[in-house]
Amino acid sequence: AQSVTQPDIHITVSEGASLELRCNYSYGATPYLFWYVQSPGQGLQLLLKYFSGDTLVQGIKGFEAEFKRSQSSFNLRKPSVHWSDAAEYFCAVAGGTSYGKLTFGQGTILTVHP
């Protein structure tokens, strides 16, 4: 069965600082990987996804993620965080079925200090 672990429950950074959110997955074949963001009181918005090809994926809002098969990781990065990035971030994995079932990590809450 597939699984996702986000080791950091809560991260605090200063505005302008760089950010890396960790995600480790478990899946037997090549996974489909996603990062979603949830602002307070809102649904989830897709930041980026990896299906195949280039292992460095660019997303919206200046985010990027790198797929590392050897480490079973898909970490999310941003070079300079803005106060509006404060939200909860979810990593997810899909097994490539036509039904598109996703397994989510526990989420990482990002706090941004001015």
Place this chain on the structure above:
Amino acid sequence: DVKVTQSSRYLVKRTGEKVFLECVQDMDHENMFWYRQDPGLGLRLIYFSYDVKMKEKGDIPEGYSVSREKKERFSLILESASTNQTSMYLCASSPPGQETQYFGPGTRLLVL
């Protein structure tokens, strides 16, 4: 733009009541999903549907049922609400063969 709407943003119900949560998508997607979100647990799949009148159990289906009579609408039913079903409920949809899911704004349900 894909639009997924949920009938209520906030809902308060009493223990034992029958509760209906409605989800509608406007992009003709085959797949629809219901999740519950709890702090520290992320999103957990309750049920999903890959076609009209078709449904599959997810990871935590106990205490829930679903209905999909029309392609655009997917309902989650709590037959007899209990306090441990107090949670945020999120609906999502996706096209066939495509794992990208599009989410509604969520319904925060409080069962007293």
